[in-house]
Amino acid sequence: MNFYESLRTALSSLTANKLRSILTMLGVIIGVAAVVSMVSLGQGTRMQITEQIGELGSNVLTVVPGRTRPRPGMAVQAAQPSRDFNYQMYSDLKHMVEEEYIPDIIRVGSEINSSSIVTFQRENIRSTVVGTTPNYPDIQNFFPQTGRFFTSFELENASRVIVLGKTVAEELFGTSTNALGKNVRVGNVSFTIIGVMEPKSAFGRDLGDRVFVPITTAQRRLTGVRTIQSITVQTATAADTRPVTSYIEGFFTRRLGGDDQYSIINQQDILDTIDQVTGTVTLLLAGITGISLLVGGIGIMNIMLVSVTERTREIGLRKAIGARPSDIMTQFIIESSTLSGLGGIIGIMLGVLGSIVISRLSDMTTLVSLESAVIAFLVAVGVGLFFGIFPARRASRLDPITALRYE
Amino acid sequence: MKENQLNVPVIRIDSISKVYRGEGFEVHALREVSFNVEKGDFVAVMGPSGSGKSTLLNILGCLDRPTSGTYFIEGEAVSKLNEKALARTRNRRIGFVFQSFNLLPRLTAFQNVELPLIYKGIGRSTRTEVVRRYLGAVGLADRMENRPNQLSGGQVQRVAIARALVNEPSIILADEPTGNLDSRSGEEVMKIFQDFNDQGKTIILVTHEDDIARHARRILKFRDGSLIADEVVNERLRADDRIQEIEENEHVQEAEMAQ
Numbered sequence A: 001m002n003f004y005e006s007l008r009t010a011l012s013s014l015t016a017n018k019l020r021s022i023l024t025m026l027g028v029i030i031g032v033a034a035v036v037s038m039v040s041l042g043q044g045t046r047m048q049i050t051e052q053i054g055e056l057g058s059n060v061l062t063v064v065p066g067r068t069r070p071r072p073g074m075a076v077q078a079a080q081p082s083r084d085f086n087y088q089m090y091s092d093l094k095h096m097v098e099e100e101y102i103p104d105i106i107r108v109g110s111e112i113n114s115s116s117i118v119t120f121q122r123e124n125i126r127s128t129v130v131g132t133t134p135n136y137p138d139i140q141n142f143f144p145q146t147g148r149f150f151t152s153f154e155l156e157n158a159s160r161v162i163v164l165g166k167t168v169a170e171e172l173f174g175t176s177t178n179a180l181g182k183n184v185r186v187g188n189v190s191f192t193i194i195g196v197m198e199p200k201s202a203f204g205r206d207l208g209d210r211v212f213v214p215i216t217t218a219q220r221r222l223t224g225v226r227t228i229q230s231i232t233v234q235t236a237t238a239a240d241t242r243p244v245t246s247y248i249e250g251f252f253t254r255r256l257g258g259d260d261q262y263s264i265i266n267q268q269d270i271l272d273t274i275d276q277v278t279g280t281v282t283l284l285l286a287g288i289t290g291i292s293l294l295v296g297g298i299g300i301m302n303i304m305l306v307s308v309t310e311r312t313r314e315i316g317l318r319k320a321i322g323a324r325p326s327d328i329m330t331q332f333i334i335e336s337s338t339l340s341g342l343g344g345i346i347g348i349m350l351g352v353l354g355s356i357v358i359s360r361l362s363d364m365t366t367l368v369s370l371e372s373a374v375i376a377f378l379v380a381v382g383v384g385l386f387f388g389i390f391p392a393r394r395a396s397r398l399d400p401i402t403a404l405r406y407e
Numbered sequence B: 001m002k003e004n005q006l007n008v009p010v011i012r013i014d015s016i017s018k019v020y021r022g023e024g025f026e027v028h029a030l031r032e033v034s035f036n037v038e039k040g041d042f043v044a045v046m047g048p049s050g051s052g053k054s055t056l057l058n059i060l061g062c063l064d065r066p067t068s069g070t071y072f073i074e075g076e077a078v079s080k081l082n083e084k085a086l087a088r089t090r091n092r093r094i095g096f097v098f099q100s101f102n103l104l105p106r107l108t109a110f111q112n113v114e115l116p117l118i119y120k121g122i123g124r125s126t127r128t129e130v131v132r133r134y135l136g137a138v139g140l141a142d143r144m145e146n147r148p149n150q151l152s153g154g155q156v157q158r159v160a161i162a163r164a165l166v167n168e169p170s171i172i173l174a175d176e177p178t179g180n181l182d183s184r185s186g187e188e189v190m191k192i193f194q195d196f197n198d199q200g201k202t203i204i205l206v207t208h209e210d211d212i213a214r215h216a217r218r219i220l221k222f223r224d225g226s227l228i229a230d231e232v233v234n235e236r237l238r239a240d241d242r243i244q245e246i247e248e249n250e251h252v253q254e255a256e257m258a259q
């Protein structure tokens, strides 16, 4: 008996019991659908986070005062700021980089953030004022949409120029082009608007509520202190971040008198951690939903065992007219793997549908990869094969005369 | 080899015994039975209920193994065959007709007859042709697409005979093929056996009806698992004649009813 005939025999006995076949498949369908949609959720989340971190600027090391643990979203808050950074440290580091005492660094920037009210005539809006350096757009991969960012000249002169975030500009002026050249007040200091940033968000948070001024201006005219909150270093390639990290460590340890006075947050580390966490979560989801697939497999085995018992006389008769044990075995294994394979295909379709529904109904991103669909399908067929073997062997070993006499 | 094969009996059994043992019982279904069946013979196996007829037939059909004794099909020792070779023997050398549960209920008459050919590995077009031929030979050319539950008892037995014949086996074994049939259908089944026997097929048939047994050439009688008689049938009954008789009787009855 060849494979084609076995397949025909198996299919005809499956279609003879349609309702039962469908109910048996249901276990696998639900299992595969759950695996596919849950894994798509895990992978979607991972992709989203990875993309957003990528948008934050690549190959960036951020140094902040005190000991802190790296956290996504650059939460640059020191647990206990031991010694503040000051502008001098920034310009010294910048100088060393420019003189190439520290190789492989392409940009050095610094930042000081405060919260303030930005006012235009009678309109006002609460905003995060970011005092920073002219290379901020390049480091953060976040550029002006209209107008320009401030220059080194304006930094050195502590000019009262400001670049608005998109949201701020639209709140105050309606459109970004209206804003250019106008004056706004931050606190009670007047600034001239030279640019408006492109729209951008990170981790679901709008970055358009920020306004940018030269860090020198922020220190002298807004906060009145000489401390800075973070120093940012960008390397040319990701591979450079490791050696650069040790140079930076040397620099700050010397300046601050201890390696517990500062923390270096590496974009790549955050990325790796997130990758690891989302990977684990995805695996966990796959594992939990995989259990339902296992239950589906046991359902198949159960029905196949019932089916073997029910068809004992059929098996006896087939043997009496010349079926080999292998013919009977193939017939039952094909039956069980057809159930699981078909269930797998339907499950994948439902899973894809489910992941589309999830992403429509919530703001979670889902990503169905061909890989996960193929794996889910293969696992389903494997489950059918595995759980089909026991009943099939049982059937193939039946003694013809005992089987024929079975009541 | 060829010449040798001509002299070898189709079936040779030597002091075959079958003992069923269980908790607290021991049944001697067959006791030291020996006989030969030559090619082209038509043997009826008779005996009271429980005398071991079915047990014997199951052993001859390679469905069951004897407790002791040897069995040769066309000179080959069956006890030496493994599962696979046994399946092959059942498929090609033996055609079995059971007393009941003969056909797979889900399959049509055509598909049931096709099964042994499928297990033999015959291609589709040949199968169709062979199945048609044999279903035609048992008079069921027009019922090929019917399932067993759409056929009469006699028709089911004829489908089973067609299935036993399709692979052109050396022996046809039938366990009370007429047991559940009225005399008319019984005769029709016997006619098919006689026709095939006339063409040289070897047939062994179990029955407890004298009338049926007398269609054969030879009768083996069993009691309590022992072979007690091996007789040649002197006045063989011909199914053709019997059918004619029955038809005449029916006409007479119909005529009487009409009056």
Ligand SMILES: Nc1ncnc2c1ncn2[C@@H]1O[C@H](COP(=O)(O)OP(=O)(O)OP(=O)(O)O)[C@@H](O)[C@H]1O
Pocket (backbone or CB within 6 Å): B020, B021, B027, B028, B029, B047, B048, B049, B050, B051, B052, B053, B054, B055, B056, B208
């Ligand atoms: N599986 C079994 N276990 C125990 N005893 C059995 C088994 N099969 C048959 N027997 C016994 O073996 C003996 C012979 O049985 P067998 O079926 O061969 O009789 P038979 O001649 O075909 O009878 P019948 O005309 O009623 O069909 C009987 O006494 C029966 O009870």
Ligand SMILES: [Mg+2]
Pocket (backbone or CB within 6 Å): B053, B054, B055
């Ligand atoms: Mg019997």
